[in-house]
Amino acid sequence: MPRAGVKALNKRIRSVKSTQQITKAMKMVAAAKLNRSQGKMIAARPYARQLARLVQHLAGAAQDAHPLFEVREVARRLYIVVASDKGLCGSYNLNLIKMAQQAIDASRAAGVETTVLTIGKKAGDYFAKRGYALHGRHDDFNGDASAERAQQVGDALVRAFLERTHDEVRIVYSEYHSTMVQRPSERAVLPIAPPAAATNGAAGSDGAAAAEEPAGKRMQGKLGREDAPAEPVADLDYIWEPGREQLFALLLPLYLRNRVFMTLMEAFTSEHAARMTSMTAATNNAGELVDALTLRRNRERQAAITAELLDIVGGANAL
Amino acid sequence: MKPFKVNIVTPEKVAWEAEAVSVILPGSLGYLGIWANHAPLVSGLEPGVVTIRLDDAGTTRYMACSGGFVEVSDNVVNVMTDSCEEAGEIDGDRARAALARAKERLLSRDVAIDKERALLARQRAEARLKVLELMEK
Numbered sequence: 001m002p003r004a005g006v007k008a009l010n011k012r013i014r015s016v017k018s019t020q021q022i023t024k025a026m027k028m029v030a031a032a033k034l035n036r037s038q039g040k041m042i043a044a045r046p047y048a049r050q051l052a053r054l055v056q057h058l059a060g061a062a063q064d065a066h067p068l069f070e071v072r073e074v075a076r077r078l079y080i081v082v083a084s085d086k087g088l089c090g091s092y093n094l095n096l097i098k099m100a101q102q103a104i105d106a107s108r109a110a111g112v113e114t115t116v117l118t119i120g121k122k123a124g125d126y127f128a129k130r131g132y133a134l135h136g137r138h139d140d141f142n143g144d145a146s147a148e149r150a151q152q153v154g155d156a157l158v159r160a161f162l163e164r165t166h167d168e169v170r171i172v173y174s175e176y177h178s179t180m181v182q183r184p185s186e187r188a189v190l191p192i193a194p195p196a197a198a199t200n201g202a203a204g205s206d207g208a209a210a211a212e213e214p215a216g217k218r219m220q221g222k223l224g225r226e227d228a229p230a231e232p233v234a235d236l237d238y239i240w241e242p243g244r245e246q247l248f249a250l251l252l253p254l255y256l257r258n259r260v261f262m263t264l265m266e267a268f269t270s271e272h273a274a275r276m277t278s279m280t281a282a283t284n285n286a287g288e289l290v291d292a293l294t295l296r297r298n299r300e301r302q303a304a305i306t307a308e309l310l311d312i313v314g315g316a317n318a319l
Numbered sequence: 320m321k322p323f324k325v326n327i328v329t330p331e332k333v334a335w336e337a338e339a340v341s342v343i344l345p346g347s348l349g350y351l352g353i354w355a356n357h358a359p360l361v362s363g364l365e366p367g368v369v370t371i372r373l374d375d376a377g378t379t380r381y382m383a384c385s386g387g388f389v390e391v392s393d394n395v396v397n398v399m400t401d402s403c404e405e406a407g408e409i410d411g412d413r414a415r416a417a418l419a420r421a422k423e424r425l426l427s428r429d430v431a432i433d434k435e436r437a438l439l440a441r442q443r444a445e446a447r448l449k450v451l452e453l454m455e456k
Contacts, residue, residue: 040331047328050399054361054390147330147401238392241348241362250363251388261330 006304009297013290020286026088027279033143034179034272040145041176041265048262055192055255057238058248067162068192068252076113078135078157078166079104080189082173082267083123085142089271090278092174092182093122099184100172104132115166119153119264135160143268150261157260158253161190173263174270180277182270189259192252320375321355323394327369327384327403334403335371335382342396343370344389345446353396360391364400366442368449381453383409383446386439406454409447418444 059069081100083093100116100123107114115135118124124137136156141149160166169190174182240247320340327335343352345367353360369382387400421441424432 043332044330046326046333047330047399050326050328050390050397051388054388054397054399057390058361237359239358239360239362241346241351241360247361247363247388258330 005300006297009293009300013293013297016286016289016293020283020290023279023282023286027276027283030089030272030276030279034269034276037143037145037265037269037272041262041269044262044265048258051251051255051258055251058244058251066192066248066252068158068190068256071191072164072167074112074167076115076166076168077107078115078117078160078169079107080117080119080153080169080171080173081123081127082171082264083118083120083126084271084275085121085139087122088278089275090281092271092274092278093120093126096172096174096184097123097126099186101127103170103172103186117153119267141264141268143271145261145264145268147257147261150264151257153264154253154257154260157190158256166190171263173267174274176266176270176273179273182274187263189256192256321394322374323355323396325371325396325398327382327398327400329400329403331402334400335398337373339371339373340375341372343368344398345369345384346389353391355394357391357394357396359393360389362389363387364389364398366439367446368453369398369403381406381450383443383450385443385446404447404450406450409451411448411451414444414447414451418448 079100081097083096087093104114104116115133116127117135118127118137119141121139124134124139128134128137138149138153157169161169168188170186171189172184172186175185176182322338322340325335325337325339325342326333341352341354343350344362345365347363347365350367351362364384364387366385367383369384371380371382372378373380382403382405384398384400384403387398389399390397417440421437421444424437425434425441
């Protein structure tokens with residue numbers, strides 16, 4: 001009897017160990033991806049910051065509003081939800097989707113026709129299953145934000161907005177604060193926040209990124225202050241080539257694309273971080289389980305040996 | 320001449336961040352040269368060659384950049400472009416192949432082909448080849 005217990009325990013230990021190897025491998029993969037994704041995100045920030053600054057300058061100088069700035073009464077709203085394609089990343093998708101659903105339900109309750117554009121299979125499956133009106137779903141991004149994909153999404157948004165199929169576009173994604181902390185957050189994408197608020201919007205777009213990197217933010221803040229006194233004067237004196245309007249027409253879609261790109265990048269970095277954290281936890285838990293099981297097995301094996309010895313000794317005494 | 324700051328940023332990296340005495344950029348209305356104390360300017364950029372003169376002795380760097388924007392103010396030149404490569408980063412064979420393909424597409428009568436994109440591709444390839452040529456000299 002005790003023998004069988006030892007055998008069963010050995011089997012379990014082996015199975016837990018092999019699971020641990022898998023979670024360990026997944027942890028390594030996620031860590032590598034996180035590293036790469038984080039590097040890309042940081043490398044992309046100066047560009048995003050410059051672009052945001054330029055839009056601000058232009059918007060400040062150009063009084064004639066571009067159609068992408070137009071705030072309309074919202075009859076149709078589009079929600080973009082960025083989740084992951086695969087699971088095994090802890091509560092990443094759960095928290096995000098919960099928040100998105102609340103926002104969408106609230107929007108519907110207010111009598112706004114609300115559709116959902118999902119990025120990531122998990123979000124797509126969730127909302128499709130529950131009968132939400134899907135505007136579209138992208139299941140093939142696979143945790144990698146490329147400029148092309150951002151362009152594809154961004155251009156589709158611009159078209160939808162200009163053709164008036166949607167009056168407002170909002171996005172729900174996971175903000176990346178650090179490897180341990182990612183927070184779901186909601187943000188307006190279109191209309192692009194008007195000039196006065198553009199400062200906040202622009203700072204927000206990479207500001208969320210900067211929040212995690214205090215040095216970057218401080219630098220940005222300093223930059224802003226230094227520029228502040230010169231800006232109003234400089235704005236008036238700019239030479240615009242070709243014209244201000246043509247520049248605006250070129251710049252705004254680019255800016256929007258870049259914002260989508262940065263958002264995707266941040267969401268995917270969060271995903272890799274979440275996966276790494278949860279796989280680290282899983283690997284540790286498996287290790288603990290193996291230790292506990294090994295202890296129990298050794299104890300049982302010892303008990304079996306003792307019992308056998310007692311048998312033999314008892315038998316010898318009887319003779 | 321007085322040096323001023325030149326920053327070139329792309330979505331992938333900061334391609335250039337240093338002082339220079341002059342820089343020549345492919346503006347959307349033609350090439351434009353910028354020296355110190357240039358008037359505040361915002362211009363679109365076409366694919367083309369960026370020439371950066373580092374000092375008065377004439378040390379010069381060439382880069383192939385694709386379209387974007389430039390902002391000049393207060394002796395700081397900020398260039399935002401989709402890509403910007405020095406000669407060492409350019410694959411000559413690839414650029415030649417891209418040029419041939421773009422030319423072919425431009426000559427084709429197929430209406431499904433996006434001529435504007437082909438034109439941009441041709442400009443980009445030409446810029447890259449030009450940079451290689453300039454560096455060989």
